Amino acid sequence: MQNFQFSNPTKIIFGKGEIKRLPKEIPSNSKVLVIYGGGSVKKTGLLETIKEVLKDYQLGEFGGIEPNPTYETLMKAVELIRKENYDFLLAVGGGSVIDGTKFIAAAVPFTQGDPWELVEKHLPIDTALPFATVLTLPATGSEMNNGAVITRKALQAKLPFFSPVTFPRFSILDPIYTYTLPNKQIANGVVDAFVHVMEQYLTYPVAGKVQDRFAEGLLLTLVEEGPIALQDPENYDVRANIMWTATLALNGLIGSGVPQDWSTHMVGHEITALYGLDHAQTLAIVLPSMLEVMKEEKAAKLLQYSERIWNIDINLSPAEKIELAIEKTRNFFETMGVRTRLSDYGLGEETIEKIIAGLKAHGMVKLGEKGTVTTEVVRQVLALSL
Structure with missing residues (x-):
């Protein structure tokens, strides 16, 4: 066996109905941006459930993250967060939404240049906004790791990045949300x-x-x-x-x-x-x-x-x-x-x-x-x- 170091700080909250634990996990004074994909979270009622559970928080929404999350879309979220001063992100969806949220979390505090350089040049990512996930599509494992893959359409590039600061704080895994x-x-x-x-x-x-x-x-x-x-x-x-x-x-x-x-x-x-x-x-x-x-x-x-x-x-x-x-x-x-x-x-x-x-x-x-x-x-x- 090779030498290794293993550390995974993500808390997993697994099981039916565990969405109710959201307020216990997100700091009470947070301004939360809920990030999701193409709208299935609206059709299934999950988004409304989250809004109800987090009714005592300042909440915003950003939808439209693609199945292969694009830099172009993600930067719109970055601009929104900087403008409105959101300080906690909640990714609701599958691996693409979570990957996109990782990039957003890292890009918001990065002001030394184009955040794409974090991906393309593998610049060190030393700080990121705190974020968590509500998983609806089991596939990528992004809900419990620190990696993401981002696409830049203009360059026809799809590239990975990793950082110790891009682990989710916690992830809620309820199999019920995969039924549809x-x-x-x-x-x-x-x-x-x-x-x-x-x-x-x-x-x-x-x-x-x-x-x-x-x-x-x-x-x-x-x-x-x-x-x-x-x-x-x-x-x-x-x-x-x-x-x-x-x-x-x-x-x-x-x-x-x-x-x-x-x-x-x-x-x-x-x-x-x-x-x-x-x-x-x-x-x-x-x-x-x-x-x-x-x-x-x-x-x-x-x-x-x-x-x-x-x-x-x-x-x-x-x-x-x-x-x-x-x-x-x-x-x-x-x-x-x-x-x-x-x-x-x-x-x-x-x-x-x-x-x-x-x-x-x-x-x-x-x-x-x-x-x-x-x-x-x-x-x-x-x-x-x-």
């Missing part, structure tokens, strides 16, 4: 969480037995519960397990002390920035082909994955086990309703060089747990993904 999600969002969330685990698990062995077993438990839960969630959308236990799995998939725990990959994510970000595909759709396209191209380097963990997750016959040859494990991974995504080929989204061979150019422009030329996923490797991966 359309199947597409349920499926995307399961795929997103699955690939988050894979990026931290399917690398090379370092005797991190605890991390491996945690990761495998999360993968097995998603494989078992994901399809049920599509068929039985108001099964509380299923939704609760998926919600908690998505949070644990990216709160830093399973990635501590083990190598991490993230090449699939970096390639996926370029596809989203260029062509607007959902984040999970890009992951479903890239991961099976990435595993295929990198199967020799990842052989030991692929064999472990084949046996522990997919129960593949131990009497098969190692090569057969690996091929079957990759096939089952692709089939799982397809079973969830998330297609796994570029051509499924109307994209062809002409996209490959554009994606490669994007990676080069953003310095993503040596990816993966060993830095061996070069642009030539990505070219092979994308060719297999057509």
Whole structure:
């Protein structure tokens, strides 16, 4: 096991009806800006519930955060906060709203230049407005980590940032609020969480037995519960397990002390920035082909994955086990309703060089747990993904 430091200050408040705890968690003298996305929080009544629960606070609203939150929209919120002096942010939604809120929280006190530099140049983020979340779409784990991914449309760039000061103060996770999600969002969330685990698990062995077993438990839960969630959308236990799995998939725990990959994510970000595909759709396209191209380097963990997750016959040859494990991974995504080929989204061979150019422009030329996923490797991966 590798050396590591693990710290996660986010308080999780999990369960049915826990929205009532909001006033106990937000300082009583706060001026709160509620930040949300496309309006589903209004349709479901959640926004009105929050207003009622926080009726003794000064409240404002900012809606319209996109599924891939854009710098252009987020800066409008920054301007509003600076003008109206809001001092606490409440993100109500899924990972995109929470990611966007992290950027807003960091950008408001940043007055030394364009806040985009915090993302593009990885400038240190030393201070941020306090914020919390009410999660409605389990997928990214953003409710319990300090990372975010922001898109700048004008540059066709989708880039990540991290800071010790961009952890949510607390997050409320009530599975009831996921009942009204359309199947597409349920499926995307399961795929997103699955690939988050894979990026931290399917690398090379370092005797991190605890991390491996945690990761495998999360993968097995998603494989078992994901399809049920599509068929039985108001099964509380299923939704609760998926919600908690998505949070644990990216709160830093399973990635501590083990190598991490993230090449699939970096390639996926370029596809989203260029062509607007959902984040999970890009992951479903890239991961099976990435595993295929990198199967020799990842052989030991692929064999472990084949046996522990997919129960593949131990009497098969190692090569057969690996091929079957990759096939089952692709089939799982397809079973969830998330297609796994570029051509499924109307994209062809002409996209490959554009994606490669994007990676080069953003310095993503040596990816993966060993830095061996070069642009030539990505070219092979994308060719297999057509």
